[in-house]
Amino acid sequence: MTLDGSGISGQLRVVKVLHNGKRRFDPVEKDRLIDAALEPGVSVAGLALAHGINANQLHNWIRLRQRQQAAKALAVMPGAPSAFVPVVEAAPTARPPAPSARPTLPRVRLKATLPNGVRLELEDADAQVLSAMIEALGRCDVPAG
Known part of the structure; x- marks a missing residue:
């Protein structure tokens, strides 16, 4: 691979081919190509094609570089303050009354079909x-569908 006036050109130099056919460049x-x-x-796919590698491989190299930089x-x-805040246990608070002590409210069931076909x-x-819920539905302007 050489540098010319327009950028990088030529195939990436393979330094090793593994027994499974994978190439090491x-x-x-490789760093110049990622740069x-x-x-x-720049078209990543076009750049990969011009250098004899798969576009997905070049995308993976770019993502790996970005993760490493992040x-x-x-x-x-060293010496920087920790990003964590110490946890301090608060004093116990009063508990709400037991569920049996609460007054039970009547429970209801609602089924409605709206003009646009939506079932609620x-x-x-x-x-x-x-x-x-009834008040909110009364404010809706639902077109018939």
């Missing part, structure tokens, strides 16, 4: 929820 040339692919307006950026530097089913709701 020259890391310096070229990250330039604005990991370096997030690495905690509301089960085991208390009267307040049902009232709010």
Whole structure:
């Protein structure tokens, strides 16, 4: 691979072929190709084709480079304050009354078919929820469909 006035040209140099047919490329040339692919307006697929590699392989190399750069950026530097906040146990609060002590509200069931064909089913709701649902449906302007 050589550099010319328009950028990188030629095939990537293969440094090793594994027994399963996978190729290992020259890391310096590979880095230059990734740098070229990250330039604005460059066709990654066209660049890969021009250098004799699969476009998916070049995309994978680009993603790997971006992950490595993100990991370096997030690495905690020595002496830097920790990103974690210590957990402090709060004093116990008063418990709500037991469920049997609460007054039971009547439960209702609602089934409705709207003019546009939408079916609405509301089960085991208390009267307040049902009232709010009916009020909300009354404000809707649903076209007949």
